[in-house]
Amino acid sequence: MLDKTTIICRCEEISYEEIEEVIDQGARTFDDVKRLTRCGMGPCQAKICTNLVANIIHEQTGRPLHKIPLPRMRMPLSPIKLETLTTDSTSFSAVKSVLDEVELEDGKVR
Amino acid sequence: METEVLIIGGGPAGLTAAFEMASRGLEVTIIDESFSLGGQLCQQTQLIRALPSAYQPMAGFKLANKLTEQLKDFSVRYLLGHRVIGLYADGSIGVTDEKDVFPVKAKKILVATGAAENAISFPKWTLPGVITIGAAQTLVNRDFVMPGKEALIVGSSDFALDVAYQLMEVGVNIKGIIEKSAVVNARDKEKVNQVEKKGIPFYFNSYVKEAKGNGEVEAIDIQLQNGILTETVDLVCIDGSRSPILDSFYQLGCSFGYQEVLGGWIPQYNKHFQTDQKNVFLAGNAAGISNHAALLLTGMISGISICEELKVLNRDAFKELTLSYWRELENLENKDAWQARIRHIEKFSAPLLKDQFIS
Numbered sequence: 001m002l003d004k005t006t007i008i009c010r011c012e013e014i015s016y017e018e019i020e021e022v023i024d025q026g027a028r029t030f031d032d033v034k035r036l037t038r039c040g041m042g043p044c045q046a047k048i049c050t051n052l053v054a055n056i057i058h059e060q061t062g063r064p065l066h067k068i069p070l071p072r073m074r075m076p077l078s079p080i081k082l083e084t085l086t087t088d089s090t091s092f093s094a095v096k097s098v099l100d101e102v103e104l105e106d107g108k109v110r
Numbered sequence: 111m112e113t114e115v116l117i118i119g120g121g122p123a124g125l126t127a128a129f130e131m132a133s134r135g136l137e138v139t140i141i142d143e144s145f146s147l148g149g150q151l152c153q154q155t156q157l158i159r160a161l162p163s164a165y166q167p168m169a170g171f172k173l174a175n176k177l178t179e180q181l182k183d184f185s186v187r188y189l190l191g192h193r194v195i196g197l198y199a200d201g202s203i204g205v206t207d208e209k210d211v212f213p214v215k216a217k218k219i220l221v222a223t224g225a226a227e228n229a230i231s232f233p234k235w236t237l238p239g240v241i242t243i244g245a246a247q248t249l250v251n252r253d254f255v256m257p258g259k260e261a262l263i264v265g266s267s268d269f270a271l272d273v274a275y276q277l278m279e280v281g282v283n284i285k286g287i288i289e290k291s292a293v294v295n296a297r298d299k300e301k302v303n304q305v306e307k308k309g310i311p312f313y314f315n316s317y318v319k320e321a322k323g324n325g326e327v328e329a330i331d332i333q334l335q336n337g338i339l340t341e342t343v344d345l346v347c348i349d350g351s352r353s354p355i356l357d358s359f360y361q362l363g364c365s366f367g368y369q370e371v372l373g374g375w376i377p378q379y380n381k382h383f384q385t386d387q388k389n390v391f392l393a394g395n396a397a398g399i400s401n402h403a404a405l406l407l408t409g410m411i412s413g414i415s416i417c418e419e420l421k422v423l424n425r426d427a428f429k430e431l432t433l434s435y436w437r438e439l440e441n442l443e444n445k446d447a448w449q450a451r452i453r454h455i456e457k458f459s460a461p462l463l464k465d466q467f468i469s
Contacts (some may be wrong), residue, residue, distance in 0.1 A: 002231060002232065002233070003233050003320075004232055005233065006232065006233050006234075007231070007235070007236050008231060010236045016231075025148050033270075041461060047226065049229070051228050051229070051353060051374070052229055052231050058294070065368065065370070065374065066368035066462055069463055070356065070360070070366060070375050070466075071465060072466070072467060072469065073356065073357040073360040073361065074469050075196030075197070075204070075361065075469070076195040076196055077193075077194060077196055077357045077358065077361065078157050078193060078195065080193075080195055080206055080211075081208075084206055084209060084210065084211060085211055086209060
């Protein structure tokens with residue numbers, strides 16, 4: 001069903017051929033493929049391509065799907081504006097601490 | 111913000127769980143990223159027949175209203191238009207209202223985040239006009255937008271046939287239903303008849319070879335058993351089945367197991383729908399893809415489990431209710447899903463994925 005040019009990660013425009021190539025080089029998990037190709041690093045953060053990539057790894061290597069682990073799911077779980085992350089909320093924000101150096105004025109990044 | 115129970119996801123499972131808990135006096139907060147309750151039910155106009163005994167058969171959007179209505183006498187806090195973006199070091203949930211990020215501290219967390227549709231890739235599947243069946247349904251029934259005029263449906267599940275029919279009702283010409291196996295996937299024979307009566311061809315043992323078009327989909331090459339058929343279309347609706355949405359579980363440190371029938375990776379849980387993080391419960395499609403009855407019943411089971419832990423339901427009543435809800439689940443859930451669920455629960459103490467690195 002797939003040809004070499006079929007897009008697998010639409011955000012980063014990674015093709016089937018590129019995924020196949022890194023599997024040849026030894027990639028066995030989604031995160032392996034991600035580190036080598038940027039697959040899954042776009043705006044959707046792998047929400048669309050995770051299963052597509054797992055299926056390709058399965059087809060290419062014969063490794064069963066339950067042996068192909070989930071990708072690491074990191075914060076923030078979905079896209080958020082930096083401005084929102086850095087608001088001068090009175091309650092604490094662990095996320096904010098990373099960005100404490102950003103200067104704020106009326107809750108907006110100056 | 112503090113609450114006794116935080117429910118992530120205000121769909122059918124979250125709402126039935128909320129009813130069990132709020133009606134017994136627990137302080138419940140429901141967070142949902144959309145501005146309405148009911149989740150995917152809101153755009154489901156099809157009749158849902160198999161429901162728990164407390165509910166009559168009704169259309170999806172009516173069920174959404176009913177589940178929302180039955181909470182109105184209780185004090186439930188709704189955080190609509192809010193999203194969970196992560197977890198604080200002290201275990202509080204990080205929530206955003208798109209203006210601010212704030213922590214919500216809860217004694218118990220119930221994750222009912224539902225499922226996401228899977229993609230199916232083929233050459234040029236990223237052309238505009240190629241969408242999922244769920245997206246097609248949302249466009250027609252929620253946004254009142256006709257997604258195209260000439261359509262092909264890829265997949266023949268009950269859901270795919272429902273959406274095919276709903277598209278036809280608003281005037282979309284369905285040129286065919288493409289199914290990779292040799293038979294219709296849908297269990298409801300009435301739905302199959304309904305679609306067949308309209309003269310829509312089924313292409314079995316077939317798949318999409320390629321989409322064609324410049325800037326938008328213009329035609330589809332269907333690989334049939336004995337050759338290629340090219341259909342001119344401006345809409346392709348893909349049913350790639352669904353998988354549980356797991357990111358909240360991952361951040362909460364839950365373990366995972368694998369059950370293909372239930373959608374692949376799913377959080378590990380016991381018969382009380384409690385994960386191995388003892389304050390984290392789950393319900394609905396997040397606990398394995400199943401039918402509407404199961405969405406409601408798993409919400410009810412996890413709801414009473416939290417009630418028992420927070421001591422608003424006595425042990426005997428809890429045991430009796432758990433038994434009766436499980437009995438209903440066994441009767442109403444498809445046999446293969448129910449068996450996979452039982453196998454999954456049996457593996458509670460031996461998950462395939464655990465102690466994941468959280469960052």
